Amino acid sequence: MQSKHSLVFIFITVLIDMIGFGIIMPVMPVLMMEITGEALSGAADWGGWLMFVYALLQFVFAPILGNLSDRYGRRPVLLLSLFTYAINYVIMGFATSLWLLFVGRVLTGMSGATFSVANAVIADSSPPEKRAQNFGLLGMALGLGFIFGPVLGGMLGEIGPRAPFFAAAGLATLNVIYGYFVLPETLPADQRRSFDIKRANPVGALLRIRQYPLFMGLALTILLYQIGHHAYPSTWSFFTMEKFDWSQAEVGYSLGFVGLLMAIVQGGLIRWIIPRLGSVRAALLGFVAAALSYLGISFAGSGLELYLWCVPSALAGLVMPAIQALMANEVPQNEQGELQGIIASLGSVGAIIGPVLMTQLFGHYSAVGADWYFPGAPFLMAALLTLLAIATFLRGVRTVSNPASRVAS
16 A cells, blocks of 8 residues: 655655765865865776775665665664765765775765665555656656755855765755654565575575566666666766866756756656556667767767757656566565665666776776867767667566556556
């Protein structure tokens, strides 16, 4: 039975969390240059390694925390995760050396169950035919977070590159307090299962989920898509500063515009598109829009042209809610936490590979004396990876056991 209170809390939680994430994006290039003493291209390389460490720890811990939520409930795991986020932002705000920044990223990676457990709450609280639309609520929260977070971060960055980190810590703390008093438990005690470390480690969990053919068919699709998607968070700030000489505030405004588009698609259009097209065709629409926008961004010759290519990119927000709905409809309730942990782990593998790949491409093709000066190289690579994801998706959905998912979810 759908719980409106649970959905409202998850929406607000992810919104606040993404404001905290988005608020630091415009200032990361300046902070990295300040701490490392490197130029923009070199600072981008270090930024990629920071994201690599975060993703590596999240890959290991996401299935552990997802399985813990299947054993002890969603509420305690989610609150602990949010509390650790607050500590991370404080550490990064005071950091004067690279090793402290890496400590902060390690803590965030270890507690990176926010989205996997939040997705499990949605799966608990939604009937199968409403799951795709309700997974889209997280996308809407992401979009709104990217409206307010980067814009606020760009303005706070004018005070100093550390100010946004302390603001993010304050927001994360408020989120924990809010959740403590409001968040209900969505997994009944009689639906819980024992914790098994063989299923909780990422390799063991992937082996366990082989019993669901659809999951195995779509795993490579998610991986390829997520690797390409990391062209945005890992290089956008560096790319726009390098190619268009944008300030921190201008970077923040551009990310806010992207967030507005995300909110429109995932908060409104997704609830109309997926029921009419079905999860499969909706995901295909998102994939094609993503590939075209990556290609356009890579060759954009002006800031205005860049903004125009951001418009079709918003339709990429259809991809993950549609795929998550296809997969969630294949597993029972007491394994939703495990499933969402596995999806998070696949995203983490993409985040392990993606940021390093994209920042290295950016650093190489934007460096002084590069054989071919092409700062848009990461987005061209993202377009190619998305085309490969389309091919694997079309092959994977042949195993879907619920024919209705092809028409409506």
